[in-house]
Amino acid sequence: MKYLHLVWAELFRRKTRTILTLLSILAAFLLFGLLNGVRESFNEAGKSAVGAKRLQTGSRLSFIQSLPYSLYAQIGRVDGVKSVSYANWFGGAYQDPHNQIFSFAVPPNYLDLYPEIEVAPAERKSFDDTRTGILVGETLMKRFGWKVGQKVPLQSTIFPNSDGSKNWPFDIVGVMRAKDKKSGGWYDNMLLLHWKYFDESNPYNRGEVGWYVVAVNDAGQADRVAKAVDALSVNSAHETKTQTEQAAAASWMKQTADIGLIVGSIMGAVFFTLLLLTGNTMAQAVRERIPELAVLKTIGFSDGSVLGLVLAESVVLVLIGGVLGLALAAGLGPIISVGSGGTISMPPVGVNSWLLGLALMIAIGLLVGALPALRAMRLNIVDALAGR
């Protein structure tokens, strides 16, 4: 610590070179911050303390297959089940069939199983009382510029209304907010309508349910309860598959893309080139200062401390650039989310990203400084002073 000003002075000897290297490191860690946030949010999707106590029961055969309503009472009687709700995919779109909206037809008790969604009590009551009422997630409201109290017609890309048209009129009665943005960010992007309205108004549903949501008393019992729920329908025409919400989300994500692999490969390429770049800078820096390092050794600095000085220099260089880069990523994320009106929601740079980033910075700093530091440690005073 006492030699920090010496390290600092050595770093900023050649201002241009150091600043350019810092900017390169900044760019690398900016990318790291942004990409790691995305990777984490894919991993975290569906993971939450409350989510661990929820199971999803869908058809084993196909995700577009529905389940009979009779299972509702049967699942409720399974040991360990606290409460049951269900939902149907409505297939809503606003103005253009390609503007798909996550819309679900749900019974009144659906929100009770999702305590992490915040709805004002007055709006909740209004939803319960209004047949054509819908609750809209915050981000979705902003995306289309809707207001509470507005009447909106939605198209269903799958189900026609009772009058034969695709237009379903709805009244927006309230807003939904996710309490924890990190794991529940996507609750802000969905829309809930009434199952009764949906089922009564279209002849295709015939009282069937898309999937059941089951809340268990104890997260440790989740596996047992899941098997018991599936046992209800074994060998029937509607075999079910029950898994925790987290497992269901993870399996869906896995089919979409192996995000971990993509992000890992990109960051691998980035850090490889960064190693090269910073290594070159450090090598140059040490090469220029051989006589000065020799003077330091003459006045009494040991070999080990010269090694330490060079290593400290490279670690400080990478740390400054890296911290600035991560800070920029942390600042840029919210700006992008707000600027794109909610269509792109950049996940914030969380604690995990910072910790991983710092570890990487120190590792890269040490790797990059290793060879020059060894060279500095081993130099022969007499030869170095003579310039040989």
Next chain:
Amino acid sequence: MSKFKSFLRGLGLFLLVVVGIGAWLALPWPFLLGLAVLFALWMLLTRRGRQAGSVTQIGVSTLTQRLGSSSVIVIGIAGVVAVLVAMLAMAEGYRETLRKSGSDDTAIVLRGASAAEVMSTLDHDAVTVIEQAPGVARGADGRPIASPELIVAANLPLKNGAPDEDGSVQLRGVGPQAWAVRPNVKMIEGRKFETGRREVVVGQGAKRQFAGLDVGKQIKLGSEVWTVAGVFQSGDAMDSEVWGDADVVATTYRRGSTRSSVTARLSDANAFQGFKANLASDPRLEVDTSTTLDYFSKQSETMTKIIRIIGMVVGAIMAIGAVFGALNTMFATVATRAREIATLRALGFRSVPVVVAVMLETMLLALLGGLLGGLLAWLVFNGYTASTIAGGVGQLTFAFQVSPDVLWTGVKWAMAIGFVGGLFPALRAATLPVTTALRAA
């Protein structure tokens, strides 16, 4: 005052560079080729140009002395180009796979306002009307070459997954005309399924993704057991599907006589407008008609755009990092060769040849880096198969395609990085105070 002037000059230069880069990336290649030819002529014919040529020669011949720092530029830019080309190749492969699935002499008819086949339902009467509509080509037996098809999603166990892990595949119930409507589908193993039986044929992409899709094996679809009769290949999105007899699929999934879509071969590409108008004006129908080319291109639009944007953003950030790396290296190079450059200028070489020489050297290294990066991406990624959920229904396998277009974009980015990375050091080299530089150690 002079500080302010130099700041303004720097700002003006920066803006000029930004505009130049923008134009470079946006202009079509014949234009750029013309510029390159003009530049080559300048170098060969004018005195300044020839001077620039000889200074460049000196610089390039001493490159071997500066291998370490030169390789920083080359490898840094190679990294940027490799990542950019890989991401663009992914987008290109995805788009191509879907685009090849369509042609403009085949039309697909869905229920009105359906975003995709799986969401559409056409009843039996509508199907009959569509099949008999004018514009549909007729086969040798006089029957319309139109195939009413039923799309459902089915869960099958994934290869390389946990034993319990299922993926979703698109199951298409087809009629006898399905093969006539899609001439590029060929059986490569086994035989076609027999109508009326619980048999399926699987695409080679689906076979690669899911476990147990071998000829003769049995799989469970919709709570019934089916046998795999054969494997087909089509080189497009159909490769990721499983096909069965439409009537059997409809019974298993309780769809009765409804179908999802009708794919019809038109008598020729010009018949499409008439066909579409006819169906639109029919009061019994409420359908959307488009050519299969249009339909599949639209399906790929969003995903392709997303992948391209992500690729460009990641590439841009990496490129900025590479620019700083190049600036660093070239500033160091100019500083190392200060004496040499000062000597040349003392001899009478003007600033323009010196600037051009330094920039040419940087851009040469950048070009090398770009070609290296493109080659690396091509070797590793061309033909690499990946899969994702398409249309929210089933897995779609596609192959990365490192096309000449994509490689050219990568090389253009490399040259742009080289341009910016070389400009400022070049200007520094041209404005070195000669006498001090000559005395430098």
